[in-house]
Amino acid sequence: MKKILVVLCFLLVLTACGDNGKAEESKGEGSLKDVSIVLDWTPNTNHTGIYVAKEKGYFADQGLNVEIIMPGEAGSNQLVAAGTADFGVSYQEGVTEARVQDVPIVSIAAVIQHNTxxxxxxxxxxxxxxxxxxxxxxxxxxxxxxxxxxxxxxxxxxxxxxxxxxxxxxxxxxxxxxxxxxxxxxxxxxxxxxxxxxxxxxxxxxxxxxxxxxxDYYTPLLITNENMISNNPETVKKFMAAVSKGYNFAIDNPEKSAEILINAVPEIDAELVKASQKWLSPKYKADAEQWGVQKLEVWENYADWMYNNDLLDKKLNSKEAFTNEFLPNNEEDES
Missing domain, CATH: 3.40.190.10 (Periplasmic binding protein-like II)
Incomplete structure (x- = not known):
């Protein structure tokens, strides 16, 4: 299955990755490093942990100044692949399609453990x-x-x-x-x-x-590009430490985290956010050992299904499509 803009995005990656790496360089002692995350859709409870991490200073604690940006016509996969955004919110189908077409984006966390x-x-x-x-x-x-x-x-x-x-x-x-x-x-x-x-x-x-x-695939999930992983692994680790803490807060405090999202996005339907957050918070982690972890079996199962249903031109190398290496090793890593 061919996607419009994929080839263009890959070409953009070749020119943008170098700039992305430069943007990640430290700006000096005591200053915060500017990074960005692009959403997949308008703000909703899939994104609560990101807004919590920003509002409660978890990103700042890691030395990061995180800008949350809305997707344009290109979408989060394309923006992250091109280095226009450092991180993004995506979904397993999109990452799978991109990977088999050699677009170098990688999933670094599952926002929700099971397909809802x-x-x-x-x-x-x-x-x-x-x-x-x-x-x-x-x-x-x-x-x-x-x-x-x-x-x-x-x-x-x-x-x-x-x-x-x-x-x-x-x-x-x-x-x-x-x-x-x-x-x-x-x-x-x-x-x-x-x-x-x-x-x-x-x-x-x-x-x-x-x-x-x-x-039962991962939707949504968080992504970055291969350049970030290769050249700025500490930034990815710090980002994930903060965002993991944000989602764990949302798991334990659905009402408080809902208020944070409402305050950050005043135009959002407050009643819907509160009800949605109550329903969704237990499902972020569900039966996993920690928030964000991904399983090879889930990636292989869905990629095989897509290939067998003529949605992919070739089979996916699932092991390269995702990583758990940047998730906090334990609760202490998030503190």
Missing amino acids: SGFASPKSKGINSLKDFEGKTYGGFGAPVEKAILSSLMKKAGADFSKVDIINMGNTDFFTAVKRDVDFAWIYYGWTGVEAELRGVELNMLYLTDYSKKL
């Missing part, structure tokens, strides 16, 4: 199983992976994917779309599902992980 996404529909639509997708309209965002997931899961369930009508929702939100011309859509329950609860909209939710272990 799935296909949602108002209960009034009567969609209780994959078979019920037949004759219904799916509202998507135009990515090839959507059709691959729908077709593979429906085939496994003995359902006919050709009977699903697919339209692109564009910028239309889920709640408007399902009232207008869509029967079901792919959502992250931690945000849109929680919003449905607040609106009093009852949903039928078919989680991807209920149907395939291979679809």
Whole structure:
């Protein structure tokens, strides 16, 4: 699967990496080093640990001045690959696609341990199983992976994917779309599902992980580029020490961390943030030994699934796509 801008981004990496390395040089004793992280979307509870680390001074404690920037048309993967941003928020599918096309970005932490996404529909639509997708309209965002997931899961369930009508929702939100011309859509329950609860909209939710272990991938995750890892490993280590502390604070203090995000992003829906944070905080770490850790099995499972569904031109070298080496070794490393 070919992606627009990938080749351009790779060329940008060749010219930008050197500048990126220079930007990371110390600015003098007692000063903070400027680094940046680009989000994958508008601020939400997937990003809370980053805002906590900034607000509570965890980045400053590590000698870093971290700028949080919004993604442009290029997206976080492209900006990090080009060295325009030092770190970014991404997702396993995007990193996998980039890596097989030789774009040198690397995942350095899983924000959430398990995939919390799935296909949602108002209960009034009567969609209780994959078979019920037949004759219904799916509202998507135009990515090839959507059709691959729908077709593979429906085939496994003995359902006919050709009977699903697919339209692109564009910028239309889920709640408007399902009232207008869509029967079901792919959502992250931690945000849109929680919003449905607040609106009093009852949903039928078919989680991807209920149907395939291979679809239990990391989304979202944190990334950097190979140049940062090679030339500025101490900066990556300090960044991860601070951001790990931020997410651990959010795990232990959902209400306080929600307030930090609300104060940092005044235009955000405060009620939704508080409810979403309560739902999501336990899921950051879940059953892992520590926040952020990634498993080779998860990377291999999803990469194999993508390759077998013609979403990759070649197989992924999973061992090079991620690393746990910059995670704090223990709680003392975060203090």
